[in-house]
Amino acid sequence: MTIMVSYLFLQHYWWLIISLLAGLLVFLMFVQGGQSFIFSLSENESQKTMIINALGKKWGFTFTTLVTFGGAFFASFPLFYASSFGGAYWLWMTILFSFVIQAVAYEYRSKPSNVFGKKTFDVFLFINGALGPFLIGTVVATFFSGSEFSLNEMNQVSWANRWHGLEALTDARNVSLGLAVLFLTRMNGLLYLINRIDDEDLNSRSFKKLISNTVFFLAFFIFFLITLFMAEGYQVDNNSGSIVTEKFKYFNNLLEMPLVLIIFLLGILAVLYGAGISVFRHSTKGIWFTGPGTIMTVLALFLIAGFNNTAFYPSSFDPGSSLTIRNASSSFFTLNTMMYFSFIIPFVIAYIWFAWKGISGKKITGTVMKKSEHIY
Amino acid sequence: MIENVDLSLVDWSRAQFALTAIYHWFFVPLTLGLSFIIAIMETLYVKTGNEEWKRTTKFWMTLFGINFAIGVATGIILEFEFGTNWSNYSWFVGDIFGAPLAIEGILAFFLESTFVAVMFFGWNKVSKRFHLISTWLVAVGASLSALWILVANAWMQNPVGMVFNPETARNEMINFWAVLFNPVAVDKFMHTITSGFLLGSIFVIGVSSFYLLKKREEWLAKRSILIAGIFGFLSSLTVVLTGDLSARTLAEVQPVKFAAFEAHYEGKRNAGLVAFGLLKDSEEKIGEKNVKDFVMKIEIPGFLSIMTGGDKNSFVPGIKDLILGNSEDVQILSVEEKMERGRYARDLLNEYKEAKKDKDVIRADEIKNIFLEKDFINDYFRFFGYAFLRSPEDAIPNVSIAFYSFHLMVILGFFFIVICALSVFLVLKDKIQKNRWFLWLALFSIPLVYIASESGWVLAEMGRQPWIIQDLMPVSAAVSQISAGSVITTFILFAVLFTALLVAEISIMLKQIRLGPKHKEDIK
Numbered sequence: 001m002t003i004m005v006s007y008l009f010l011q012h013y014w015w016l017i018i019s020l021l022a023g024l025l026v027f028l029m030f031v032q033g034g035q036s037f038i039f040s041l042s043e044n045e046s047q048k049t050m051i052i053n054a055l056g057k058k059w060g061f062t063f064t065t066l067v068t069f070g071g072a073f074f075a076s077f078p079l080f081y082a083s084s085f086g087g088a089y090w091l092w093m094t095i096l097f098s099f100v101i102q103a104v105a106y107e108y109r110s111k112p113s114n115v116f117g118k119k120t121f122d123v124f125l126f127i128n129g130a131l132g133p134f135l136i137g138t139v140v141a142t143f144f145s146g147s148e149f150s151l152n153e154m155n156q157v158s159w160a161n162r163w164h165g166l167e168a169l170t171d172a173r174n175v176s177l178g179l180a181v182l183f184l185t186r187m188n189g190l191l192y193l194i195n196r197i198d199d200e201d202l203n204s205r206s207f208k209k210l211i212s213n214t215v216f217f218l219a220f221f222i223f224f225l226i227t228l229f230m231a232e233g234y235q236v237d238n239n240s241g242s243i244v245t246e247k248f249k250y251f252n253n254l255l256e257m258p259l260v261l262i263i264f265l266l267g268i269l270a271v272l273y274g275a276g277i278s279v280f281r282h283s284t285k286g287i288w289f290t291g292p293g294t295i296m297t298v299l300a301l302f303l304i305a306g307f308n309n310t311a312f313y314p315s316s317f318d319p320g321s322s323l324t325i326r327n328a329s330s331s332f333f334t335l336n337t338m339m340y341f342s343f344i345i346p347f348v349i350a351y352i353w354f355a356w357k358g359i360s361g362k363k364i365t366g367t368v369m370k371k372s373e374h375i376y
Numbered sequence: 377m378i379e380n381v382d383l384s385l386v387d388w389s390r391a392q393f394a395l396t397a398i399y400h401w402f403f404v405p406l407t408l409g410l411s412f413i414i415a416i417m418e419t420l421y422v423k424t425g426n427e428e429w430k431r432t433t434k435f436w437m438t439l440f441g442i443n444f445a446i447g448v449a450t451g452i453i454l455e456f457e458f459g460t461n462w463s464n465y466s467w468f469v470g471d472i473f474g475a476p477l478a479i480e481g482i483l484a485f486f487l488e489s490t491f492v493a494v495m496f497f498g499w500n501k502v503s504k505r506f507h508l509i510s511t512w513l514v515a516v517g518a519s520l521s522a523l524w525i526l527v528a529n530a531w532m533q534n535p536v537g538m539v540f541n542p543e544t545a546r547n548e549m550i551n552f553w554a555v556l557f558n559p560v561a562v563d564k565f566m567h568t569i570t571s572g573f574l575l576g577s578i579f580v581i582g583v584s585s586f587y588l589l590k591k592r593e594e595w596l597a598k599r600s601i602l603i604a605g606i607f608g609f610l611s612s613l614t615v616v617l618t619g620d621l622s623a624r625t626l627a628e629v630q631p632v633k634f635a636a637f638e639a640h641y642e643g644k645r646n647a648g649l650v651a652f653g654l655l656k657d658s659e660e661k662i663g664e665k666n667v668k669d670f671v672m673k674i675e676i677p678g679f680l681s682i683m684t685g686g687d688k689n690s691f692v693p694g695i696k697d698l699i700l701g702n703s704e705d706v707q708i709l710s711v712e713e714k715m716e717r718g719r720y721a722r723d724l725l726n727e728y729k730e731a732k733k734d735k736d737v738i739r740a741d742e743i744k745n746i747f748l749e750k751d752f753i754n755d756y757f758r759f760f761g762y763a764f765l766r767s768p769e770d771a772i773p774n775v776s777i778a779f780y781s782f783h784l785m786v787i788l789g790f791f792f793i794v795i796c797a798l799s800v801f802l803v804l805k806d807k808i809q810k811n812r813w814f815l816w817l818a819l820f821s822i823p824l825v826y827i828a829s830e831s832g833w834v835l836a837e838m839g840r841q842p843w844i845i846q847d848l849m850p851v852s853a854a855v856s857q858i859s860a861g862s863v864i865t866t867f868i869l870f871a872v873l874f875t876a877l878l879v880a881e882i883s884i885m886l887k888q889i890r891l892g893p894k895h896k897e898d899i900k
Contacts, residue, residue, distance in 0.1 A: 074478065079467055086460060089858045
């Protein structure tokens with residue numbers, strides 16, 4: 001079977017896939033959000049065990065999504081992989097560091113003879129929970145605010161400062177998105193725990209914490225959106241191929257792509273609705289709305305970063321070096337070949353769903369934990 | 377391209393990648409092997425309904441889980457280090473190299489992570505059959521993920537299925553099947569996963585032997601040894617066969633690596649295979665590098681010629697022929713000549729970039745077409761990486777490391793065949809407990825199998841030096857432009873972290889082994 005598609009279509013198709021994976025990743029970081037409550041939500045060891053075990057069953061999916069996101073980005077937009085990872089070295093290394101310590105923490109924390117004690121591994125989970133989403137949000141913000149790099153004629157990257165990515169933390173827009181993502185994952189984490197754990201005391205505290213986290217999320221996200229929509233963006237001039245700045249670029253992108261605007265608005269509404277029914281009606285089903293809402297909102301943000309002739313990884317140091325989905329992508333052949341592999345994704349989602357349903361079973365309670373064979 | 381590179385940056389970047397890869401490979405082969413052994417055990421449980429099999433399966437599954445988590449943790453760093461530490465490489469070949477990594481994520485990682493959750497949390501929640509299928513899918517998923525990363529690695533050893541595009545200054549894939557069925561990939565995949573199966577088997581035999589030495593868990597230990605022994609024996613035969621095939625392929629596509637792991641300097645007919653030997657520096661030099669000589673060696677006459685060419689009279693080029701050239705016995709270009717040709721290709725690329733800058737469309741198009749010509753590709757572009765070498769002897773990898781890692785791997789490989797065969801024999805004859813020497817030997821084989829397994833990768837990666845992509849790009853041209861200080865800092869951080877996690881892993885593993893499987897009354 002051969003499907004006739006254009007190079008431009010494939011570049012857009014793969015940016016869409018990357019954007020979907022990003023949305024999925026931010027949603028699945030509810031695991032990290034939940035981990036950030038490890039020391040503050042529970043009042044006794046039994047409650048802590050319930051929280052960790054509810055999250056522990058899902059950490060692998062977040063991790064796998066992150067790895068797949070990285071792999072797909074490498075394969076479809078290798079110039080981004082080379083420029084951002086090779087340039088913003090410290091930012092990415094810190095993110096990776098926080099994920100490495102997470103992977104072992106679940107499995108090792110309650111095992112006898114784990115050398116460092118349960119507390120150490122719990123601290124690992126907390127660090128990953130707080131740092132991971134914040135830094136990933138900060139990196140994503142640089143898709144709009146820009147980074148200080150340049151490319152030579154052989155497309156080799158040079159970073160223009162000695163901070164190698166850490167300078168992103170000095171930009172209020174970046175930090176605000178980082179914090180917005182952190183509080184969003186914390187909201188999703190709470191909603192997931194409310195949905196999975198049947199413990200009145202724990203749930204009541206979760207509902208209370210949800211209010212403050214929603215308020216913080218909204219504050220930082222609105223600040224980010226206002227600065228984003230007011231900001232100049234990097235536009236590709238189709239005739240010359242050069243990068244020029246355009247006022248209100250990202251706001252214009254939303255208006256010029258009505259479907260993306262609808263996805264964006266629906267996403268935000270779903271997040272607000274999910275949080276609303278949980279806060280005001282103490283519904284346990286909020287996650288079913290905030291989850292898809294998160295995916296849609298992140299998807300829309302990525303689409304306005306990369307579609308509509310926008311530079312998705314702008315260089316504030318040398319605008320001509322900015323990356324677009326055209327100049328940063330793999331060849332037609334590679335994108336086309338991988339497109340066939342991407343058709344398997346719905347099947348992957350289907351079996352994940354099937355397997356999750358199979359093992360989810362009853363809600364987690366203290367009794368269920370005691371009977372459980374594999375406890376973190 | 378990078379002309380003035382900080383060598384300490386290159387060395388530290390290599391050290392960091394080697395550190396991560398070595399740690400990662402401590403855990404992956406056990407996952408590969410143990411997952412299949414567990415699946416076989418669970419199949420026996422489902423077939424027979426015997427609860428002892430369930431108990432046995434669960435015990436090995438606990439050890440699998442401890443090992444799996446840390447394998448995942450170290451794996452994520454490896455993937456991202458291609459970007460963080462080898463950014464020039466990431467662009468130069470990302471069009472080809474990235475695809476297997478993405479496919480690995482989509483096809484294998486999700487399969488593995490989804491069903492590993494069912495494997496651990498699904499007992500009593502899903503049907504026996506569903507659980508069994510999940511366990512098998514974890515095993516298949518683990519091998520499938522190995523397939524794609526090995527396809528990517530094989531491409532670094534033998535770049536095929538691509539063409540260089542001067543406009544983008546990178547290699548671009550033109551034949552996916554050539555990349556997937558690269559002869560190096562096929563051999564490497566089979567050799568690597570079966571070596572993982574063997575490692576898993578030796579691990580199970582060793583741990584079970586510990587129980588028999590302690591006169592504990594006899595039922596579990598004997599049956600585990602039997603399953604692992606058979607599985608390991610069959611795997612070890614495949615390891616030998618695929619190892620032989622790998623060596624033949626290497627002789628063709630990476631002749632310097634091949635000559636290095638045999639410390640074969642003088643090309644000749646009727647060349648012998650060194651089964652064992654000790655090396656020393658001789659007075660003779662190639663450029664600045666000392667030629668290695670043997671203090672002693674045990675050689676199988678003519679075998680190297682038979683292995684590579686099918687008969688005793690076939691000529692096996694030595695390191696000297698490959699570096700200095702040989703026009704008498706066979707036509708082998710000298711590295712000096714390859715450097716010339718590589719520089720020609722690089723200069724042409726620079727000229728193309730100049731023409732583009734000057735808007736000289738005609739010259740730019742001419743050069744672009746030259747890069748597509750078969751003769752140019754075969755005679756010049758395939759030596760592109762040689763343009764970056766400072767002297768011909770730079771093309772010689774560390775011969776001592778290649779030689780000892782290869783021979784250690786092979787000698788231990790044959791030792792494990794004996795261990796697996798003997799373990800099956802002794803269990804079937806019901807004499808295994810009487811032969812305590814064998815139980816001790818099997819127990820101490822566990823560290824040896826890890827040494828053999830790591831040696832294989834040391835050979836594969838160190839033997840390829842100075843190349844990151846054989847003949848096309850040396851490591852010095854591939855490195856990210858960051859400060860050596862940054863890499864030294866992250867190297868130290870990861871070294872401390874990985875070591876701490878390894879210590880925790882071994883401690884937990886030993887404790888679980890000492891505790892043993894849960895007793896019957898604990899089984900739900």
